[in-house]
Amino acid sequence: MGIVLITGATAGFGQACAITYAGKGYDVIITGRRKERLEALQTQLTQEFGINVLALNFDVRKEEEVKAVLGTIPEDWRKIDILVNNAGLAAGLSTIDEGSTDDWDAMIDTNVKGLLYVSRTVIPWMRSRTMGHIINIGSTAAKLVYAKGNVYCATKAAVDAISQGMRIDLLPYRIKVTAIHPGAAETEFSMVRFKGDEDKAKEVYKGFIPLTAQDVADVVYYCTSLPPHVCINDLVMTPLQQANAYYIDKK
Structure with missing residues (x-):
């Protein structure tokens, strides 16, 4: 069938x-x-x-690791058909004046710079073959900023903008770029955001049926299974009881 590269594959959407x-x-x-x-x-x-599996243990936030590990994979593995830029996180939920700069760095370094480092390594391989499909995992937070979401929302808005720029830059090389923006999904996301506080994490999903990781994976696969001349540029998906990043009908 081909080769797909998935970042952040150890849990959630990536897995x-x-x-x-x-x-x-x-x-x-x-x-x-x-x-x-x-x-x-x-x-x-x-x-x-x-199937054949290549497992690469590195941190997308560290450019030198990306170059040293991903950038030196065997030639046969470089024929990547699909890149899923999934690695990402939310850290903390605070007003801008009380936010942790460590949390800000973690989100910016992972959600924005990590996506760029991996893409910068893989895109030349796709360009040389004049084909490929890049899936960037964004969020409904890219489309609407909510209270105490400030920096996280900004990183996902950046993913949205980067996806648009990629699509323009890669147009001559026939490389598809799709941004997929999931709403509330029950994964490790909230556990990470609330630093392992299980009660707080569970509270996020009470009163409605959230998306699952499989729901998102199914949509990612669908977008990459369309005919060669068709590209879904931008897709927002939410559970039925969610209208956008702010409005969820919990009852």
């Missing part, structure tokens, strides 16, 4: 995407910071689907 593409016969490159989870997923995909 669901890896399983989905492996199930469709794709060879998969999975990346992540948590080595044990990465190796466990590699074993699972190989045993269940009989």
Whole structure:
């Protein structure tokens, strides 16, 4: 079928995407910071689907690691058909005057710079083949800023803008660029945002049925399964009870 590269594949959307593409016969490159989870997923995909898996343990926030690990993969693995820029996080939920600069750095370095570092490495390989599809995972937070979301919303708005710029720059090379913006989805997202506070994380999803990681993976796969001349540029998806990043009908 081809090769798909998925960043942040050790949990959530990334893991669901890896399983989905492996199930469709794709060879998969999975990346992540948590080595044990990465190796466990590699074993699972190989045993269940009989496909080839390249597991790369590095931090997308560190440009030198991206270059040293991703940038030196074997030639055959560089024929990447689909890049899913999924690695991302929300850290903290504070007003701008009380925000943690460490949280700001983590979000900017992962959500924006990490996406750029990985894309900068992979795009030349796609250009040389005049083909490819880049999926950038954004958020409904890219479309509407909500209280105490300031920097997180800004990073996802940046993903939106970068996706538009990529689409223009890569147009002559016939490389598709799709930004997918999920709404409320029950993954590790809130656990990370609230620094492991399980009660706070669960409270976010009470009163409505949120998206699942598989819901998002299904949409990602759909966007990459269309005819070569069709590209979904920008897609916002939410659970039924959510209208946008702010309005959720919890009852």
